[in-house]
Amino acid sequence: MGVYVITGICILLFFVIISCIKIVPQAQEFVIERLGSYYESWTTGIHFLVPFIDRVAKKISIKEQVVDFKPQPVITKDNVTMQIDTVVFFQVTDAKQFAYGVEKPMAAIENLTATTLRNIIGELELDATLTSRDFINTKITAKLDEATDRWGIKVNRVELKNILPPREIQDAMEKQMKAERERREKILQAEGEKKSAVLVAEGEKDSQILRAEAEKQAQILKAQAEKEAMILRADAAREQKILEATGEAKAIELVQQALADSIVKLNDASPSERVITLKSLEAFAKAADGRATKIIIPSEIQGIAGLAAGIKSVVDIDDKKQNG
Numbered sequence: 001m002g003v004y005v006i007t008g009i010c011i012l013l014f015f016v017i018i019s020c021i022k023i024v025p026q027a028q029e030f031v032i033e034r035l036g037s038y039y040e041s042w043t044t045g046i047h048f049l050v051p052f053i054d055r056v057a058k059k060i061s062i063k064e065q066v067v068d069f070k071p072q073p074v075i076t077k078d079n080v081t082m083q084i085d086t087v088v089f090f091q092v093t094d095a096k097q098f099a100y101g102v103e104k105p106m107a108a109i110e111n112l113t114a115t116t117l118r119n120i121i122g123e124l125e126l127d128a129t130l131t132s133r134d135f136i137n138t139k140i141t142a143k144l145d146e147a148t149d150r151w152g153i154k155v156n157r158v159e160l161k162n163i164l165p166p167r168e169i170q171d172a173m174e175k176q177m178k179a180e181r182e183r184r185e186k187i188l189q190a191e192g193e194k195k196s197a198v199l200v201a202e203g204e205k206d207s208q209i210l211r212a213e214a215e216k217q218a219q220i221l222k223a224q225a226e227k228e229a230m231i232l233r234a235d236a237a238r239e240q241k242i243l244e245a246t247g248e249a250k251a252i253e254l255v256q257q258a259l260a261d262s263i264v265k266l267n268d269a270s271p272s273e274r275v276i277t278l279k280s281l282e283a284f285a286k287a288a289d290g291r292a293t294k295i296i297i298p299s300e301i302q303g304i305a306g307l308a309a310g311i312k313s314v315v316d317i318d319d320k321k322q323n324g
Contacts, residue, residue, distance in 0.1 A: 020049040022056065029095040033057040041095045058099045064091045064156060067106060071164065072114040074121040076129055083164040084121070086113055088144070089157040097152030105151055109144070113158065116143045126165065133160050 023046050024030050030042040034054050049055070071085040088109060092098045102108045120139050121129055129136070137158055145155040165173070 016051050020051050022047045022049060027061060027063045029060050029062055029092075030056050031058040031060065031095050031099045038096060038100065058095075060092055060095045060098055062092050062095070064089060067109065068161070069110045069113060071162065072117060074118050076121055076124060076126050078125045080126045080165060080169060082121075082126075082129070082166065082169075083162075084117060085161045086117065086140070087159045087161050088113060088155060089159075090148070090153050090155045092152055093154045094152030097150065099152075101151040105153065108151070109148060109153070109155075112144060112147055113140065116140050116147075126169070130163060130165075133163075136160055 022030065022042070024042050024044050026044050028044070030047070032039045032042060032049070032054055034050070038057075039054060067088045067090070069086050069088065071083040073081055074084055075081050090109065098105060117136075117140060120136055124132060124136075137160060140158040141155055144158060148155055
């Protein structure tokens with residue numbers, strides 16, 4: 001019987017010892033109380049409790065946490081009531097102050113957020129409230145961080161999730177937005193028509209300038225072509241005259257050369273007086289064939305002509321006698 005008692009006591013002691021071994025996981029802290037008062041805060045790792053003296057009073061997460069609070073009614077400076085809900089991002093920095101600083105810290109943060117939000121919104125009008133989210137977020141964050149510091153809480157950021165004005169205000173805002181959109185649409189349409197007209201006018205202006213430049217260029221090219229054609233015609237006429245003059249000079253040169261050659265040949269042949277006389281008559285005949293109105297006959301040719309006439313008359317008499 002005693003063996004069973006000892007065995008039971010050993011098993012009980014084993015479980016007591018096992019229960020006194022505590023492992024603190026990552027991103028958590030354990031608040032330890034000894035005989036009902038705060039003793040210390042355990043961080044990540046393995047720890048041992050003193051049986052029946054120490055106890056884990058609270059397990060606290062030191063990760064950043066997010067709390068979404070329900071919408072709170074607030075009144076603006078121009079007496080418009082609206083509903084605003086907030087999202088708070090916070091982190092526990094001191095486990096002891098978080099455990100003993102305030103009762104129900106989440107409820108305390110919610111109430112502090114609501115009162116701070118009412119104070120800030122009460123200084124703003126409706127339009128400023130709707131357009132000043134960053135200002136409101138920054139101001140609430142600063143106020144909450146300052147107030148929760150003694151609770152071991154660090155408020156990192158506060159965001160306004162929704163801003164819900166009354167239904168009639170929403171209807172008025174929608175009408176105002178619709179009117180503003182229509183006004184902007186008309187302005188944009190007018191500006192578009194204006195820009196279109198300006199672009200059309202500029203296009204016509206550029207087109208006229210281009211046409212004028214094209215006509216000018218065409219006239220310049222035409223004038224240059226006519227000038228070049230005249231130059232070419234003048235060059236051709238000049239070349240033709242040069243060729244004609246060269247041909248005439250060559251012909252005269254050839255005639256003179258032929259005449260000189262004939263004289264040389266006549267001199268070489270030692271012509272008789274009769275041949276010279278005959279050649280003179282041939283030359284005289286050619287001269288008489290020309291268009292000259294006056295012909296001067298040398299005396300020698302006149303004698304020759306008389307002689308020729310006498311010979312012709314004698315020949316004619318002989319012919320008559322033979323025929324008779």
